[in-house]
Amino acid sequence: MDLHFGDAEPTAEERAAVDALLGPPATAWEGGDRTAADLRSAARAEQARDRLLPALHAVNDRVGWISDGALTYICRRLTIPPAEAYGVASFYSLFSLEPRPPRVLHVCTDLACLAKGVREVRDGVPSPCLGLCERAPAALALEAGETPKAVVYGGSTAEDETPHTVERPEPPVEDAVPQAGSPGLVLLGRIGVVDPASLDDYRANGGYQALRRAFELGPVGVIREVTEAGLVGRGGAAFPTGRKWDATARQPDQPHYLVCNADESEPGTFKDRVLMEGDPYALVEAMTIAAYATGCRKGYLYIRGEYPRATRALETAIETARARGLLGPRVLGHDFAFDIELRRGAGAYICGEETAIFNSIEGYRGEPRTKPPFPVEKGLFGKPTVVNNVETLVNVLPILLTGGSDTKLFCVSGSVGRPGVYELPLGTPLRELIDLARPAGTLKAVLLGGAAGSFVTDLDVPLSFEGTRAAGATLGSGVVMVLDEEVDLPAFLVRIAAFFRDESCGQCVPCRVGTVRQEEALHRLGRRRSEADLVLLREVGQTMRDASICGLGQTAWNAVESAIDRLGAFK
Amino acid sequence: MQPPRRLIDVEIDGAAVRVPEGSTVLDACRTAGKDIPTLCHGDTLTPKNACRVCVVEVEGSRTLAPACSRTAEAGMVVATDTERARHSRKVVLELLASSTDLSTTPRAKEWMADYGADPARFGEEAATVAQPPKVDNDLYVRDYGKCILCYKCVDACGEQWQNSFAISVAGRGFDATISTEFDVALTDSACVYCGNCVEVCPTGALSFKTEFDMRAEGTWDESEQTTTTTICSYCGVGCNLTLHVQDNKIVKVTSPHDNPVTHGNLCIKGRFGYGYV
Numbered sequence: 001m002d003l004h005f006g007d008a009e010p011t012a013e014e015r016a017a018v019d020a021l022l023g024p025p026a027t028a029w030e031g032g033d034r035t036a037a038d039l040r041s042a043a044r045a046e047q048a049r050d051r052l053l054p055a056l057h058a059v060n061d062r063v064g065w066i067s068d069g070a071l072t073y074i075c076r077r078l079t080i081p082p083a084e085a086y087g088v089a090s091f092y093s094l095f096s097l098e099p100r101p102p103r104v105l106h107v108c109t110d111l112a113c114l115a116k117g118v119r120e121v122r123d124g125v126p127s128p129c130l131g132l133c134e135r136a137p138a139a140l141a142l143e144a145g146e147t148p149k150a151v152v153y154g155g156s157t158a159e160d161e162t163p164h165t166v167e168r169p170e171p172p173v174e175d176a177v178p179q180a181g182s183p184g185l186v187l188l189g190r191i192g193v194v195d196p197a198s199l200d201d202y203r204a205n206g207g208y209q210a211l212r213r214a215f216e217l218g219p220v221g222v223i224r225e226v227t228e229a230g231l232v233g234r235g236g237a238a239f240p241t242g243r244k245w246d247a248t249a250r251q252p253d254q255p256h257y258l259v260c261n262a263d264e265s266e267p268g269t270f271k272d273r274v275l276m277e278g279d280p281y282a283l284v285e286a287m288t289i290a291a292y293a294t295g296c297r298k299g300y301l302y303i304r305g306e307y308p309r310a311t312r313a314l315e316t317a318i319e320t321a322r323a324r325g326l327l328g329p330r331v332l333g334h335d336f337a338f339d340i341e342l343r344r345g346a347g348a349y350i351c352g353e354e355t356a357i358f359n360s361i362e363g364y365r366g367e368p369r370t371k372p373p374f375p376v377e378k379g380l381f382g383k384p385t386v387v388n389n390v391e392t393l394v395n396v397l398p399i400l401l402t403g404g405s406d407t408k409l410f411c412v413s414g415s416v417g418r419p420g421v422y423e424l425p426l427g428t429p430l431r432e433l434i435d436l437a438r439p440a441g442t443l444k445a446v447l448l449g450g451a452a453g454s455f456v457t458d459l460d461v462p463l464s465f466e467g468t469r470a471a472g473a474t475l476g477s478g479v480v481m482v483l484d485e486e487v488d489l490p491a492f493l494v495r496i497a498a499f500f501r502d503e504s505c506g507q508c509v510p511c512r513v514g515t516v517r518q519e520e521a522l523h524r525l526g527r528r529r530s531e532a533d534l535v536l537l538r539e540v541g542q543t544m545r546d547a548s549i550c551g552l553g554q555t556a557w558n559a560v561e562s563a564i565d566r567l568g569a570f571k
Numbered sequence: 572m573q574p575p576r577r578l579i580d581v582e583i584d585g586a587a588v589r590v591p592e593g594s595t596v597l598d599a600c601r602t603a604g605k606d607i608p609t610l611c612h613g614d615t616l617t618p619k620n621a622c623r624v625c626v627v628e629v630e631g632s633r634t635l636a637p638a639c640s641r642t643a644e645a646g647m648v649v650a651t652d653t654e655r656a657r658h659s660r661k662v663v664l665e666l667l668a669s670s671t672d673l674s675t676t677p678r679a680k681e682w683m684a685d686y687g688a689d690p691a692r693f694g695e696e697a698a699t700v701a702q703p704p705k706v707d708n709d710l711y712v713r714d715y716g717k718c719i720l721c722y723k724c725v726d727a728c729g730e731q732w733q734n735s736f737a738i739s740v741a742g743r744g745f746d747a748t749i750s751t752e753f754d755v756a757l758t759d760s761a762c763v764y765c766g767n768c769v770e771v772c773p774t775g776a777l778s779f780k781t782e783f784d785m786r787a788e789g790t791w792d793e794s795e796q797t798t799t800t801t802i803c804s805y806c807g808v809g810c811n812l813t814l815h816v817q818d819n820k821i822v823k824v825t826s827p828h829d830n831p832v833t834h835g836n837l838c839i840k841g842r843f844g845y846g847y848v
Contacts, residue, residue: 003736004761006752068753081736081761082752084729090741090750097753348743365740370620370640506720506740506747508621510659513666516698516745524694536692543662546635546655547623554634 014070017062031076048078052363064144065096091365093347094305102144111267112413113137129267133413134176134420150308173278178418186398186405188423191278196313199320202281210400214289222293229404235389236476238465247376248294251384258291258299259387263345263352266450268479271409272390274421276310280317286393291338294386305345349503353550354387367507368550412437414482431459441484449476451496452555454562490526497522500556511553514544525570579645597638605651608682610773611721612639615834619722626659627651661686669693672717675775707756710764710843712783717776724768737761766842779823803841810841821845
């Protein structure tokens with residue numbers, strides 16, 4: 001490729017940050033020193049587009065922002081057109097293309113934190129849901145430097161006026177699991193019981209027995225057991241996992257890829273975070289089993305950028321598993337090679353969409369792709385790919401050991417005394433879950449499924465995929481956000497609309513403009529009731545649902561619609 | 572020459588249509604004589620299906636399908652004119668017209684009338700992408716207040732045709748724009764001024780500087796223009812040029828999209844080097 005690069009030079013620090021990731025440049029063509037040999041031959045760098053996101057992270061982590069010179073240097077190293085790299089860098093909210101101080105406080109202003117009283121942000125930048133809803137209101141400070149730091153703040157109260165000035169150690173993971181240590185837990189059984197960093201602890205508590213069983217069963221046997229257990233995806237769409245695995249395994253095109261979707265960003269969702277922080281080896285083992293069943297040699301674990309503790313836990317787990325022969329050329333001594341590459345997102349809800357995640361990993365803007373073709377046929381790098389959410393994968397372990405758990409994780413937040421992740425059998429009435437979490441105040445409604453979900457008032461609705469569907473709602477990613485009479489519903493709806501406007505990738509018109517028009521109409525309705533605006537909301541909502549490319553636009557009107565129809569908002 | 576393709580049967584609004592395998596639903600609709608509006612679809616580019624004005628109902632599909640990119644399958648049942656499809660087209664046109672200047676988009680006015688689109692109902696405060704035009708060179712102008720973000724210019728500049736990669740979509744959501752790196756002027760970018768982006772732009776957001784200036788003066792008048800297709804004299808490739816002439820002066824150069832060699836693409840000389848004529 002004959003690319004045009006500007007004259008901007010990287011600073012020594014920026015260069016060092018990129019070189020630490022990619023190694024020193026081999027030639028002057030890649031931004032190294034000019035040697036006599038370079039003048040004789042037109043050597044050029046290999047294109048390595050998929051290293052773009054890690055390289056942008058490297059600079060942003062070290063310096064706090066990405067300058068013209070740094071971007072140009074990354075482009076030279078990876079043979080990427082600067083305009084395209086700029087398009088990618090400007091897509092993600094955690095990257096800055098303007099100078100900014102090394103320490104940035106991201107203050108969550110999203111639904112759970114809003115319900116807990118966050119109103120305005122004084123000394124930080126407003127952030128979409130940080131997935132710390134059990135500790136709402138929450139904030140995350142990211143500090144750039146040679147050793148970048150990330151500090152999480154949660155549970156600050158009105159008396160605690162300036163939470164960000166005091167660094168406190170994060171509470172243990174099990175604090176997010178009110179049922180921790182109870183005997184009936186399957187998916188959460190090891191949280192708070194094992195040391196998340198210790199592989200030996202994990203093995204002493206049943207770890208890697210499922211993988212041994214998988215090797216006994218063979219790939220076809222594993223898929224049969226997963227299919228017979230009736231496992232469906234826990235990321236929101238509830239697609240049968242066995243069918244997805246089987247379809248991928250059968251694809252003749254090689255190689256196959258596994259992608260674990262850990263870009264948990266639905267407002268109100270934090271179950272995957274808790275699983276990864278408290279039981280990281282379970283995910284590594286489950287990914288290994290999924291890869292074995294579907295014939296993948298390489299797996300990508302795409303974790304959201306706002307999850308520093310989960311990222312650290314998984315880095316340790318993957319390294320340890322590799323060192324102990326549980327990942328690598330011969331897993332557990334079998335003729336099966338598999339390894340996991342951890343990829344950090346950079347602040348984009350849309351990258352949790354199953355095809356946007358491919359573009360993000362490949363180094364393109366995280367825009368969803370058109371389906372068909374579906375990922376099982378043409379996914380990551382155009383190859384057959386199986387994409388599963390964290391909770392879905394972790395469910396595979398009990399399926400292979402005991403035939404399955406039939407439980408589901410729920411993220412309870414809002415007006416309750418014991419917020420956190422709960423594990424209950426599918427079909428448990430909503431009332432039972434809320435009672436467990438000790439409701440505070442007079443209940444007004446429950447938001448099921450997050451911003452893309454809907455409000456319900458009937459507490460007898462069974463928490464199962466079919467039960468919620470029959471009630472015109474969705475389990476989605478398991479969000480159960482309890483709202484009491486104190487909640488400012490119009491403001492809450494505006495926040496939902498603002499979330500979708502901010503997170504729309506901008507690719508298709510219904511979502512790009514529709515989410516803006518939805519927010520504008522809700523602002524107007526908050527000031528005065530207007531039949532015309534209600535009609536407008538419905539018409540725009542229907543168009544977003546019918547004509548958007550992906551699930552983001554298609555669900556952007558769900559919660560608002562249910563608030564109008566079921567809660568009588570703007571009556 | 573393409574090898575012969577198998578024919579498949581598709582049903583469009585109740586009528587049986589036979590199209591070659593690999594055709595899009597849009598191809599089938601056009602074969603059936605249906606006039607489906609399109610904006611981001613380009614006859615020389617891979618469909619991006621970003622604008623969604625061409626959505627139709629495909630039986631068995633939960634959402635509406637973009638006709639321009641969905642491949643027609645044997646036995647597919649398509650409805651192009653249902654209330655649901657018309658509703659989406661109407662609202663999409665309203666969303667576009669309320670945020671973007673469509674005054675130079677061919678057929679926009681006609682479609683808005685056809686579908687009863689009323690962009691004014693979003694109110695005067697409705698956010699728009701209005702911004703001053705970027706005039707940073709003598710050859711063409713980028714007026715992004717008219718841009719619907721169809722990606723055609725990016726695709727024409729990038730790997731589909733020119734391989735210059737001077738522009739990309741930057742930013743996200745409603746704030747997304749077509750941009751060079753760090754929004755530098757075209758003269759500092761990788762642009763080679765082939766003008767192939769201007770050729771594919773469906774809204775007039777990209778236009779010849781001559782056209783832009785004449786529109787500003789109020790002298791641009793397409794009814795007074797004649798077009799002549801000739802062969803470029805600069806090199807031996809033999810690209811076809813269509814010269815648009817008003818008042819005996821060349822005001823714009825395009826190239827026929829059905830030319831098997833160039834598919835409407837030119838270089839800077841063919842596109843802009845007419846000063847000597």
